[in-house]
Amino acid sequence: MTALTEAQPEAATLDEPRATRLAIIASHGTLDTAYPPFILATAAAAMDMEVAIFFTFYGLEIIKKGKADHLQVAPIANPAMPLPVPNIIGMLPGMTAAATAMMHNWMDRAHVPHLGELIDIARESGVRLIACQMSLDVLGLKRDDLIDGLEIGGAATFLEFASRNAITLTF
Amino acid sequence: MPVTADQTLDCSGLSCPMPIIKTRKALDTLSVGQVLKMIATDPGSQSDMDAFVKKTGHQLLAAEQDAGKFVFFIKKTR
Numbered sequence: 001m002t003a004l005t006e007a008q009p010e011a012a013t014l015d016e017p018r019a020t021r022l023a024i025i026a027s028h029g030t031l032d033t034a035y036p037p038f039i040l041a042t043a044a045a046a047m048d049m050e051v052a053i054f055f056t057f058y059g060l061e062i063i064k065k066g067k068a069d070h071l072q073v074a075p076i077a078n079p080a081m082p083l084p085v086p087n088i089i090g091m092l093p094g095m096t097a098a099a100t101a102m103m104h105n106w107m108d109r110a111h112v113p114h115l116g117e118l119i120d121i122a123r124e125s126g127v128r129l130i131a132c133q134m135s136l137d138v139l140g141l142k143r144d145d146l147i148d149g150l151e152i153g154g155a156a157t158f159l160e161f162a163s164r165n166a167i168t169l170t171f
Numbered sequence: 172m173p174v175t176a177d178q179t180l181d182c183s184g185l186s187c188p189m190p191i192i193k194t195r196k197a198l199d200t201l202s203v204g205q206v207l208k209m210i211a212t213d214p215g216s217q218s219d220m221d222a223f224v225k226k227t228g229h230q231l232l233a234a235e236q237d238a239g240k241f242v243f244f245i246k247k248t249r
Contacts (some may be wrong), residue, residue, distance in 0.1 A: 018226075043188035046195035047226045111186045121192060 023162035024053045025170040029061025031071040031103060031115070037062075037171050038118040045125035052128035054158040056135045059171075063131060063146050068116040075099035082106065123149045130157055174232050174244040176208035177201060183212045183240065190216045191223055194245065198229065201247045206232065209243045216241050 022044040026037045041051045055063055062068060075081060075090035081099065089095065113121075122129065130153045131146055143152060151157070162168050180197045182190040190211045197207050209220070217234065220243045224231045232244040 039188050043191050046188070046192045047223060049226075111184050113186075113189055118188075125192075 017165075019049070019165055019167045021050045021052075021161065021164065021166035023158065023166040023168045024051070025056060025158070025168070026053055026059035026062060027056050028171060029058035029071060031073050031100060033171050034062045034068070034071050034115055035112075035118075037169075038115065038122055040169065041127045042118055042121045042125060045122065045127050050128075050161075051122075051126075052130060052158065052161045053122075054130045054132060054153075056132040057138075060131060060135055060139060060141060060146070062115070063119070063129060063150060064141075065145060065147055068119055068147075069114050071115065072096050072100040073103045119147070128161070174206060174208075176244060177205040179208045179210070181210045182216070183210055185211070186213050187215055187219065191219055194220070194223065195227075198245065198247050203247050203249060205247055207245045207247070209245060211241045211243070212239060214241070216243070220245070 022040065024037045024041060026034070028034070037053050041053055044051045061071065073081075073096070075085040075095050075098070076087050078085070078090075078099075083102065085095065085099065090099075119129075129150045131143075131150050133152050133154050136142070136152070178197060178201060180193055182193055185193070190209065190213055194207065194209050197209070201207060213219075220231060220234065223229070224245065229248050230246040232246050233242075234244075235242045
């Protein structure tokens, strides 16, 4: 009896309910918004979680063929840039490219892996990448415009995955 | 007692999430009971390795800090 009582705290810790899935919605197509879904997805997969990312609207940009390492940073309406760019300057031609080049520079200095590399790791580690059929239709995209290793699905596909024991995040 | 490692993984210079991903890949190649020595320079890896073993159930035998490097000994438990 005594042993059983002592064992209880440990058992309670183990039985604590934990999410076993990570369900992410990626709805933006800029470089800085594309990173968090893939950093979290690959880390979660490494920690034994089942992961799915649902790409909707501009999020599809991330999984277009050859696009991952050419996404851009928006200098307009982005007061959080480490080097703040006034909107009136940000709208000038070439400023988006300049802000993007600056961001790549900072990320290389911090040894952040390229997005394409993270996408490869995600696919290798079984992360489900789901492209939203409706968004494909809206944006006039075809399956062939997207990278390999994707599923095409709708809201129900994502919800069915997310409805069981999942953490859900939106980017 | 010093911990001996069966395999060493150097993640120096790598940032999140690469140390976690590479640690997982290295553990996959080990047998249960074997120990992985992981070296990182990312200060976030201290908190991350704690969380990693908590979630995966592997065992963190020791964590050391030496001249800007963080060294972890992780025992594969399953």
